[in-house]
Amino acid sequence: MKTITLGASGPQVSQFGIGAMSFAGIYGDATFAESHAVLDACRAAGATHIDTSNVYGMGRSEEIIGDWFKQRPGARADMVLATKAGIARGNERPRNNDPDYLEACLDESLTRLGVDHVDLFYIHRYDAAHSPEDVAGTLKRLIDAGKTRAVGFSEIAPSTLRRAWTECPIAAVQSEYSLSTRAPELGLSQACAELGTTLVAFSPVGRSFLTDAPFSHARAQSHAFLANNPRFMEPNYSANITATDRFRRLAADMELPAAALAIAWVISRGEHVLPIPGTKNTAHLAELLRGTEVTLTAEDLDRIEAVLPVGWAHGDRYSDVQWQGPERFS
Template sequence: MDSRKLGANGPDVSAIGLGAMNICGFYGPSSEDEARALFRRAAELGVTHLDTSNVYGNGFSEEVIGRYLAAGEPGFTLATKAGIRRDPDSGARFYDNSPAHLREALETSLERLGVDRVELFYIHRREADRPIEEVAETLADFRKEGLIGGFGFSEIAPASLRRAAAVHPVAAVQSEYSLSTRAPELGLVQACEELGTALVAFSPVGRGLLTDVPPTPEIVEDSVFLKVNPRFLPPNLAANVAITDGFRALAAEMGCPAASLAIAWLLARSPAVIPIPGTRGVVHLEELVRGAGMRLSAEDMARIEAVLPVGWAHGDRYSDAQWHGPERFC
């Protein structure tokens, strides 16, 4: 497995990591035994980076990882996130990047994970009314205390990244990036390369659209996220599956699974990119990891772009409610 830097001053990690949101039932039923088997196989395949959050299953993802590590299983470079809260009365979601909340959340995450520090700690959603410079100072203090190795932000604009980086180097920005979602190429990829910030790409296979088994209406209905997401609602789902049939055919012609080709394309776009696909299945994991070992030529890249040109996807990547929090910048 090739390695990439988790920030200019960060550790080397595997070229692709593993996202741990799927083990909480976000895209369908899952079990702790399946998660343990997945983590073991990831380690065997050379995956060294595991990315989670305190809100994945209301802490369940972190707890599962903690029990896995406590059992003496192979370890990972760990990343987790904080900053999303819910009103205890109404259940409404809001964002809190205050020093007090972030410290409490980080300490709770460390306890769940059973570790003294995490290598990467993200702001999961930025609190719009709090200057990002102030947040960067809070996170830099955590780093000085040895609680974290570095810090990052999820779903922020390039301008926000530059403001934070003027205070302290930002190890990573997490953003959706794939053949389905190309917005990061309009400034975020470039800013990350310039600043030495890793661009940690979630949903790198388009939430299943860029695989050999794209989501069916039945699968969509079982997912709390997909069943309200524009790209997976009628008539967009049928249109998107039909368009990506050409990508599946190209992958088959090239002798690899579609998911492998999607990962290989993303890694070829920039040395700053570290995809973190999420899956519940070992077979799919193996397809994803295979993509990290592929080398695409300029001709290969052109053929991929021909079947999936920029802007091919029908429907926005988020619903109006899902857009609450991420920063739009183009």
């Protein structure tokens, strides 16, 4: 498994991580046993990065990971662990970056995870009630307190990253990035590369569209997030299936699972890019991991671009409600 440096001067981390929202998130919950099997397979493959959040299952994802660490002595030392805070569920204020709130959330996460620190702590959603510089100052104090080794932001604009960097090195920025969502190429990926910040790509297989078994329309409608997501609503859903059928045929021609080809493409975007797909199924994980073994040639990239050119996806990646929190930029 190829490794990269997390941030400008952080630990070595595999250029592939597991997004633990799938253990307890918008696509339903996994059992402790299913989740532990995925984590075991990641560890065996040399995938050393685990990404979670305090809001995934309202702490359940962190509890699952904490139980895995407890049952496997030595596993914590092998892994680079990240969690997030800043979304205030069930609160009139949906985003909260107040210093006391963030530290309290992190303390609760540490308890659920059964650790005394994490390797990376993110602002899950930036709260514009504070300046980027002030939030970065809060994050620096958490580093100084020994509760996290590095810090990051999720779903921010390049300008916010640059401002935050003036107060504290930002090791990672998390953003949706895949063949179906290429907005990070409009300045965010470039800013990350310039500053030495790792771009952590979530949903790198397009919320299943870039796999051999995309969610059926019926299944998508059974999940509240997807049921209201423009790309999974008709007529966009059918158009997106038709478009990605071309990608599935290309992957088959290259003798690869579609998910592997999608992961290989994200990795090809640069040494600073780290995909974190999520799954609760070890067979699907094996397909995803296969992508780390593939080095795409210029010809391969041209073939991919021909079947899924920039802007192919039908529908915005979020609805108006889902856009409340992430920063737009162009």
